[in-house]
Every structure is written in structure tokens, then in C-alpha cells.
Amino acid sequence: MSIARRSTRPPAATRSARRPRLLIAGEFSAGKTRLINGLLGGAVLPSNVTATHLPPVWLVGGGSARMAVDLSGEARAIEALDGIDVAETHHCVLSHHADCLARFDLIDTPGSSDPNMTAESWERMLPLADAVVWCTNATQAWRQSEKAVWQDMPEALRANATLLVTHADRLPDRRAADRVLRRVQREAGPFFMHILLASLIEPEDLARIGDHLGRLAEGLDALPGRADRLTAELAAQPVARPHGSEAAPVAPPRRVAPAETARPTRPVRPGRSNVVRLPLAPSGDRPADLRALWSAMIEDIDRTDATAVLACAERLIDSLETGERLPGATARPEPAATEPRPVTAAREEE
Ligand SMILES: Nc1nc2c(ncn2[C@@H]2O[C@H](COP(=O)(O)OP(=O)(O)OP(=O)(O)O)[C@@H](O)[C@H]2O)c(=O)[nH]1
Ligand SMILES: [Mg+2]
Missing domain, CATH: 3.40.50.300 (P-loop containing nucleotide triphosphate hydrolases)
Structure with a gap:
């Protein structure tokens, strides 16, 4: 803000x-x-x-x-x-x-x-x-x-x-x-x-x-x-x-008089929660591989379709975690580097 x-x-x-x-x-x-x-x-x-x-x-x-x-x-x-x-x-x-x-x-x-x-x-x-x-x-x-x-x-x-x-x-x-x-x-x-x-x-x-x-x-x-x-x-x-x-x-x-009740008026927006997601750390010499993999993954995706792009990102993250080879990948991604303490970092709220 x-x-x-x-x-x-x-x-x-x-x-x-x-x-x-x-x-x-x-x-x-x-x-x-x-x-x-x-x-x-x-x-x-x-x-x-x-x-x-x-x-x-x-x-x-x-x-x-x-x-x-x-x-x-x-x-x-x-x-x-x-x-x-x-x-x-x-x-x-x-x-x-x-x-x-x-x-x-x-x-x-x-x-x-x-x-x-x-x-x-x-x-x-x-x-x-x-x-x-x-x-x-x-x-x-x-x-x-x-x-x-x-x-x-x-x-x-x-x-x-x-x-x-x-x-x-x-x-x-x-x-x-x-x-x-x-x-x-x-x-x-x-x-x-x-x-x-x-x-x-x-x-x-x-x-x-x-x-x-x-x-x-x-x-x-x-x-x-x-x-x-x-x-x-x-x-x-x-x-x-x-x-x-x-x-x-x-x-x-x-x-004391009972406090008046409060009632927020904004409507619920199901499925619209903002998530603080931990940044993955594709470290070392793998950024180029990852970029190539990402490009291959979203080649046929409509980039204005946020849901489809997010689904792709989820698959990429999964593959980084498990080491699974994805179609279109030229290299097998290594699991993401781990760190001693997982803490919130990026805020995607604004
Ligand atoms: N390591 C760690 N300990 C935490 C964290 N949050 C709370 N604790 C500890 O967990 C225990 C319970 O925390 P409380 O804040 O008393 O939990 P509460 O929800 O108020 O519990 P009740 O009032 O009994 O319902 C305490 O010993 C806290 O110090 C956290 O993020 N990390
Ligand atoms: Mg308590």
C-alpha cells in the first residue's frame, strides 16, 4: 500500500x-x-x-x-x-x-x-x-x-x-x-x-x-x-x-451496558484468499533450465487465464519438490534447496 x-x-x-x-x-x-x-x-x-x-x-x-x-x-x-x-x-x-x-x-x-x-x-x-x-x-x-x-x-x-x-x-x-x-x-x-x-x-x-x-x-x-x-x-x-x-x-x-454488536458488511469471496507463499529458491546453476521448463509448460497456455497459469506454476513447484520429470523438460529438476527455517517472506496481498 x-x-x-x-x-x-x-x-x-x-x-x-x-x-x-x-x-x-x-x-x-x-x-x-x-x-x-x-x-x-x-x-x-x-x-x-x-x-x-x-x-x-x-x-x-x-x-x-x-x-x-x-x-x-x-x-x-x-x-x-x-x-x-x-x-x-x-x-x-x-x-x-x-x-x-x-x-x-x-x-x-x-x-x-x-x-x-x-x-x-x-x-x-x-x-x-x-x-x-x-x-x-x-x-x-x-x-x-x-x-x-x-x-x-x-x-x-x-x-x-x-x-x-x-x-x-x-x-x-x-x-x-x-x-x-x-x-x-x-x-x-x-x-x-x-x-x-x-x-x-x-x-x-x-x-x-x-x-x-x-x-x-x-x-x-x-x-x-x-x-x-x-x-x-x-x-x-x-x-x-x-x-x-x-x-x-x-x-x-x-x-456496564452490553457492547453493541459488530457486523462486517463485505461479502465473502469464496476461493479468493491471499496466500503468503514461501519463495522457492531455485539456486545454483539451474535458473536457465527452469526458465526453459517454464516456457515449455506455458507454451500452449492462454497467459491471460490466471487459473491455468497458476495450475502450471503448481505443477512446476510439485516437480521441484519431487524431482518428477515434466513433459517438455530438457532437464530433470532437482528438489528445491532447503533452508533451516521456513518463514513467511513474500506477501502477495497488495
Ligand atoms: N515454536 C513456536 N511456539 C509457539 C508458536 N506459537 C505459539 N507457541 C507456543 O505454543 C504454546 C501455546 O501458545 P499459546 O499462545 O498459549 O496458545 P493459545 O492458542 O493461546 O492456547 P489456549 O489459550 O490454551 O487455547 C506456548 O508455549 C507458545 O509459546 C510458534 O509459532 N512457534
Ligand atoms: Mg491463550
Whole structure:
């Protein structure tokens, strides 16, 4: 996105009475909380190897207040998230000074597949969301159970949905990463506008995800509903940098009006998801062979037919991975060079 284009748009906050709300969801241990902590730049929320038992947490820009809203809508200040009664708490609200929260709110949710949490405990936040980021672990990406959950997702929320394939660093090499992406694109592509592969332990990947979410939030033109009173109050509190661990201000319990629901208006475009594809590295002395092979492959293809050209590219990639000889090839392509860590690189979003 060019600077010129960006400067013609007013920031989201001035276009709407509230900030866009991005809901982070997925099965347990998929990396939802790690993603949020990465975007915030610190361990703001507890993130564990085992399932974390917390109610949904709504993060807004601002100072460093912490509130819990119970099932009847009563809000009270809390010192920490530890010890929160999950059964009695509808959600918590935390304010934090991270830059990204000036552009959008983030809502962390319990794992959809966590046997100790009801599905309702995360689904209750869906009506508040403007867009969903669904996290899935690359080592077992997009399981049937996830597909089943996603098929019940409100139609409106699919419009701007992002599938974030996490744990890219756990895949053995670039070929494995590319294979995962292709399968995910094939099986989940119709449900998502964007698909990203990332390692949430890599700052570069987190920065790219942050950029992506910033653009996504900026693209949500009309945000239905007004600001939620509690989150708006917290967001308005003075920012205390960098004392993120300050004790929360004590406030008497009070009832808060339920937040108005959000409903993105853009239509779903099945099969149009943008994929972050790993660049293949045809290294060494093979570019000339590859070019000849590519030329032979697309000789009879209508180059204005994007689907046909993409199918050709897929075949070429497959042949590089497997070493299979393709018709028209003068040389047998070697499998693509592998690298120690497969990470997102090229963004094909713009
Ligand atoms: N190596 C690696 N570890 C990750 C990645 N993403 C998350 N983790 C780790 O995986 C574990 C689970 O991550 P969480 O962020 O707590 O997962 P979650 O989806 O919030 O889990 P629940 O809240 O229990 O549903 C933690 O130990 C994270 O540090 C990743 O991309 N790479
Ligand atoms: Mg979590």
C-alpha cells in the first residue's frame, strides 16, 4: 500500500466512534495468546504449553487498567488475571499502551477445542467482532474439528477472515512449509480472505502480522455500533509508559451496558484468499533450465487465464519438490534447496 493512498484515508479512529475489534480464535495452544503478546511486545497475557484457562480478554489501547465483567454485566477492577473465576466471568478488559492498540482492539479467546471450556466461552465474543483471525498449528493445520467450527461461523465474519498458520518454525524445511500452505489453501481457501504462515517466536513474522492486521483494520470502513462504554473509558485513561505492571486502579463495581454488536458488511469471496507463499529458491546453476521448463509448460497456455497459469506454476513447484520429470523438460529438476527455517517472506496481498 503506498503512502499516498494511505494518507488520503482518515485513521480508523476518526472514521468511527470506536476502533475495529479483531477477535483471535482457534483451537487450544494454537498460539492465540502468543500472537497477542508478540503484537503487544511483552508477556501481557499468560501463554502456556498446556491449555490456558482464562475467560476472553478484550485488549484496548490506553493505560494499564484491568477489569473483569461478570455474567450479569457487572464490572470490577482486578489486580491480575490469575485466579479469575472462569465460570462467573463473561470477559476481562485490559488496557495497554502498545502502538497496535491505537489502531485496533484485540480479543483473546479460550481454545475452541478445550475440553475444560464451553464453546460458548469463546463464541460469546463473536457478536462483538469486526473480523476474526483463526490460528491453526502448522504441524496439524486446519483439522476437521476446525472446519466444523468454522462452518458455523456467522457469515458476516467470514468476509475479512484471516487464517494464521502458526508454528512455522516447527516444520522441517521449506518444502514442508509449502506443502502445508498448499493443502491449507486448497481446503480452507474458500473460507478465508487471507492465509498467512508464520512463526510467532520470530519478531519479523510478528511485525508482518501486525502490518497485515493494521491494513485489515484500516479497510473496515463502516464499523456498526457505538463504542462499548467500559472499553471506551479504559482507552481514555492516561497512558503510563512503560509501567505495564502497575497495579490496576480500584473502581467500585458497576453495571456496564452490553457492547453493541459488530457486523462486517463485505461479502465473502469464496476461493479468493491471499496466500503468503514461501519463495522457492531455485539456486545454483539451474535458473536457465527452469526458465526453459517454464516456457515449455506455458507454451500452449492462454497467459491471460490466471487459473491455468497458476495450475502450471503448481505443477512446476510439485516437480521441484519431487524431482518428477515434466513433459517438455530438457532437464530433470532437482528438489528445491532447503533452508533451516521456513518463514513467511513474500506477501502477495497488495
Ligand atoms: N515454536 C513456536 N511456539 C509457539 C508458536 N506459537 C505459539 N507457541 C507456543 O505454543 C504454546 C501455546 O501458545 P499459546 O499462545 O498459549 O496458545 P493459545 O492458542 O493461546 O492456547 P489456549 O489459550 O490454551 O487455547 C506456548 O508455549 C507458545 O509459546 C510458534 O509459532 N512457534
Ligand atoms: Mg491463550
